[in-house]
Amino acid sequence: MSAKIIDGKKISEEIKNEIKAEVAELAAKTGKTPCLAVVLVGADAASLIYVGSKKKACEELGLRSVSHELPAETTEEELLSLIDRLNDDASVNGILVQMPVPAHIDESKILLRVSPVKDVDGFHPYNAGLLSIGKSVLKPGTAWGIIELLKRSGIEIAGKNCAVVGRSNIVGKPTALLLLAENGTVTVCHSKTQNLAEITKSADILVSVVGKKHFITQDMVKEGAAVVDVGIHRVEGSKKIYGDVADVSEKAGWVTPVPGGVGPMTIVCLLVNTLRAACMQAKLPPPAV
Ligand code: NAP
Numbered sequence: 001m002s003a004k005i006i007d008g009k010k011i012s013e014e015i016k017n018e019i020k021a022e023v024a025e026l027a028a029k030t031g032k033t034p035c036l037a038v039v040l041v042g043a044d045a046a047s048l049i050y051v052g053s054k055k056k057a058c059e060e061l062g063l064r065s066v067s068h069e070l071p072a073e074t075t076e077e078e079l080l081s082l083i084d085r086l087n088d089d090a091s092v093n094g095i096l097v098q099m100p101v102p103a104h105i106d107e108s109k110i111l112l113r114v115s116p117v118k119d120v121d122g123f124h125p126y127n128a129g130l131l132s133i134g135k136s137v138l139k140p141g142t143a144w145g146i147i148e149l150l151k152r153s154g155i156e157i158a159g160k161n162c163a164v165v166g167r168s169n170i171v172g173k174p175t176a177l178l179l180l181a182e183n184g185t186v187t188v189c190h191s192k193t194q195n196l197a198e199i200t201k202s203a204d205i206l207v208s209v210v211g212k213k214h215f216i217t218q219d220m221v222k223e224g225a226a227v228v229d230v231g232i233h234r235v236e237g238s239k240k241i242y243g244d245v246a247d248v249s250e251k252a253g254w255v256t257p258v259p260g261g262v263g264p265m266t267i268v269c270l271l272v273n274t275l276r277a278a279c280m281q282a283k284l285p286p287p288a289v
Pocket of ligand 1: 142165166167168189190192196209210211212232233263266
């Protein structure tokens with residue numbers, strides 16, 4: 001068997017077109033354009049690139065973005081008061097504070113300060129709580145992206161054995177909760193899990209969010225399984241990127257490539273969440289996308 005490729009680039013382009021249409025429809029109905037505020041503290045090179053691509057994606061799809069690029073010595077109080085102003089600003093629908101922030105700023109205080117209705121990362125405990133009861137609107141991007149990749153590739157989740165390896169608050173846990181909400185039978189694995197390979201070998205859907213190059217090998221995969229690789233490993237001095245999953249294409253039914261699988265979905269979700277936030281704030285039903 002040779003696994004089918006789940007093409008994250010293609011699927012993310014499809015979703016971008018849907019967002020574009022929804023943004024135009026919202027503007028026609030309300031005269032308003034969803035607006036994302038991006039806050040960056042310090043000039044970390046990778047963060048500047050991420051922030052630049054988020055602003056560019058907004059422009060591409062007809063969303064507005066405003067950016068606040070603050071010096072690295074900005075105090076926690078100053079950052080919190082900017083967030084308060086953005087929370088109160090009715091023209092801003094979504095707020096994204098680019099992480100990591102400098103070490104003198106407490107990340108958890110920032111996360112708690114962003115209004116839950118503008119929390120386009122979906123990491124606020126209020127939104128995490130909604131996620132755990134199956135009622136979330138603003139979902140964490142990578143986890144949402146994984147579900148969309150599976151659904152849009154025609155992979156059934158309901159009733160299937162799903163194994164998520166990794167339990168981080170930003171990807172592993174939300175992915176497990178979203179798979180559960182889709183009626184998957186979910187096992188969450190972590191560094192203390194015993195007999196990991198036995199669990200992964202019984203999974204129809206295997207998601208790896210570990211952060212170790214080629215951690216999942218062919219002998220850990222069930223014949224015909226859908227294998228989603230979230231890991232990103234950059235090699236110093238090279239542009240090559242590796243995932244958590246080794247070559248499993250002779251055993252799996254579907255695989256997500258790295259790069260070009262889960263990665264392109266994360267930014268798209270940020271835009272979906274901005275659109276969702278704008279609809280929620282305008283008391284309109286959530287968009288179809
Ligand atoms: P993280 O917070 O470090 O979590 C890693 C998880 O892997 C932990 O739950 C850990 O278990 C588990 N783990 C470590 N060794 C293990 C082992 N031997 N067996 C089973 N589980 C093990 O990492 P993260 O933030 O979730 O990110 C994981 C990877 O995804 C990274 O490569 C990151 O770059 C990538 N990522 C990609 C995207 C994307 O858009 N594609 C987005 C976010 C993250 P414990 O909890 O027991 O320590």
